[in-house]
Amino acid sequence: MTLSIAELIKTHRGENFALHERYLNTQMVRVLQTIGYDRTYTHARGPYLYDQEDNEYLDLLSGFGVFALGRNHPTIQSALREVLDLDLPDLVQMDVSILSGLLAEKLVQVTPEPLTKLFFCNSGAEAVEAAIKFARYTTGRSRILYCEHAFHGLTLGALSLNGEEVFRQGFGPLLPDCDAIPFNDLEALERALKEQPTAAFIVEPIQGKGVNLPDDDYLTEAARLCRKYGALFIADEIQAGLGRTGRLWAIEHWGVEPDMLLMAKALSGGFVPVGAVAMTAHVMDKVFNRMDRAVVHGSTFSKNNPAMAAGLATLSVIEEEKLLANAARQGEALIGGLNALTDKYEFFQAVRGKGLMLALEFGKPRSLKLKTAWSLLETANKGLFSQMVTIPLFKRHRILSQVAGHGMNVVKFLPPLVIGAKDVEWIVSAMDDVLADCHQVPGAIWDLGKTLAGHAMKARKTA
Template sequence: MSFSISDLFSQHFDSKFDLHEQYLNNQMVRVLRTIGYDRNYKRALGQYLYDQEGNEYLDLLSGFGVFAVGRNHPTVISALQETLTLELPNLVQMDVSLLSGLLAKEILATTPDNLDKMFFCNSGTEAVEAAIKFARYTTKRTKILYCEHGYHGLTMGSLALNGEEIFREGFGPMLPDCAAIPFNDLVALEQALSSKDVAAFIVEPIQGKGVNVPDDNYFPEVERLCKKYGTLFVADEVQTGIGRTGKFWAVEHWQVKPDMILMAKALSGGFVPVGGVAMTSKIMDTVFNRMDRAVVHGSTFSKNNMAMAAGLATLEVLRTENLIQNAAKVGEDIIGTINASAGQYEFLKEARGKGLMIAIEFQSPKSLSLKAAWAMLEAANKGLFCQMITIPLFKEHRVLSQVAGHGMNVVKLLPPLNLTPKDRDWVIGALDKTIADTHQVTGSIWTLGKNLAGHALKNRK
């Protein structure tokens, strides 16, 4: 009998949670079952997931931004199938590959004109690790600056730049000579840079945890200050890049030119892990400055044919389907519509973001009954209110979303870039109904809130 993945799926479809409990992270299974996200998805296409009953779900997570062109896009599938059948030489190592050269050329055509070299790796955190090494070698300095509440990955070097303590707790000591400053604070930035010992300032153009958008003058000044003090300006666009914010690169919103742009997630179309660093020739030529240093940094599976083919196909889809322009338009519609209704709802503070990287922030209300209900949740676990948004969105409206970070009252939307007007209306209608329900303290949604608070207090004990 021949080996068949299809047969494996058919035979074991109902056992995925049991397998994870026994052999993988059983705490993740507990989380999913507790909040009612334990669905058996059978199929995925574009922006939709389908469970075993055939119910359609709108995916506003897109694999944390990986599926920017939608799930199982036929163009990317075709490119991968073709690559598999061509019997191409792959990972010869004592050679250079054609597809990686073509993908590098295509990517660099989209970046600011000061960036003209590419380094490929397997993930966003590997791109951050490469940036740390390249910055230190190029500047002959060791200090790396990052922002509070920033997120740059979970390997040890990247973890040292992680602004959320929950990810760092118990894994120290961290990489030395890494320092945090507040995001969007130019005074703190100049003070940190003025010592002239900082190799790189690594920063997300829009912070993923919370979807924090800087002031309009922030990044032009970041660029100026980094040049003034001899520090490399590194834009971590692992989440914001490849069209997410309505521009190919988020730095385009402020017309700045970083010394490096880090990328991953959406670049592969969601099929094959791939990451990269776009950089200046000066950085590349400094790090790889002699023949005996040609392999001083790299990764075994980087530049593999499948990853490179997926990247080339993904860029083609973005162009031919005008997905970046669509992200800008649909995102503006969603943000504008939600903000227009803010006056109706005491809990709703604002919607913000760029393109289809959207935050919906909630706040303590003014009326006494709502204020008391809010205080009950906050006392149990800060940020718990958002679970009263995301869980009903999923259970009642079949919309998959996420809380934007630990201890914050922000719901985050990170959907595929191909949302249609119908999807936009689905999102807005589901949010409007759910937010309205939270203002009925005697309603079923607050029964959920009390249950969530009880679970949180129990876990604290």
């Protein structure tokens, strides 16, 4: 009997949560059910998801940045179908493939000039792991500097560079010689570089957790300091890269030339996992410096044909559909529309970001009644107010978003780069409505807040 995926899905539709609770992450199922995110999505197109009742949802999470082109883009689908229909040899291993060579050539054309070599892998975390190894071998040093509140992945090496303790707790000991410094602090960076030899400084040009932007001179000066003290400068563009900020690479906003640039997520086109490290010839030639070292680092499924085709198609779509300009234009409109609400609502304090990588920051209000309600939430669990924004955004306005990090009252928007003016209006109107309700104490949203606070207090006691 021939396997039919369509028939399997049809037969088991609606069993998503039961299957995951039984065989996968039970706690994740409970989280989604508790906050009312337990929908059964049946199809998707562009920036929209559709449930079994054909309700349309606007996705501002984008799979944590994977779906920069939206979901099920026809150009990516066509490229993948073509690869499958060609019956190409794949992963021969004792061979070099044409598609990986072509994707590498294209990436070299669109990355900063010093980066002329590519290493392919399967994910952003794998790109970070490779960068750690390459930096250590190239410099002969072991120490890696990273920033507080950074996020570079959850595999062991990447986790060692993770600035959020909630992810690290209980998984130690992690890699030695990995030290955190404050983000956007050149004095701290220079002190750290001075105190002992360092292999590399890895930094997100815009931090994903919190969407923290650097000062105008931070990244260029950080690169200069790294060169001064013999450390490599690594730009982690896994989330911010490939058009997210209105430029192909976030570092282009500041004219920075790194020794390595890490990419993944959006390069997949939303279909086939792929990551890459773009690097200088100096780094590549140091690591792979003899024929007997040609295999000292690699990954079984890296450079597979579907992933390489997805990468080529993604770059083609970004260029042909002028998505960099659209991200910049819609991002400016969205920031402008949301900024107009900060004068209207006490809780809403700031909007920041570049292109379509945005943070909405909330803080303690001025008036006594609102201040008291805020304090009760913060006592129960720091950052809980953000959930009082994201949950009604989803349940009432069918907008999917998430908080920007643990313990912070920041909501993060990562819309697909294909959104239009209609979507911007949808977002601003929905935020206006939700924030208006947040300022009604008591009210329905504050009933939600009490429920969330109760769960938080219960969880704290259990822990």
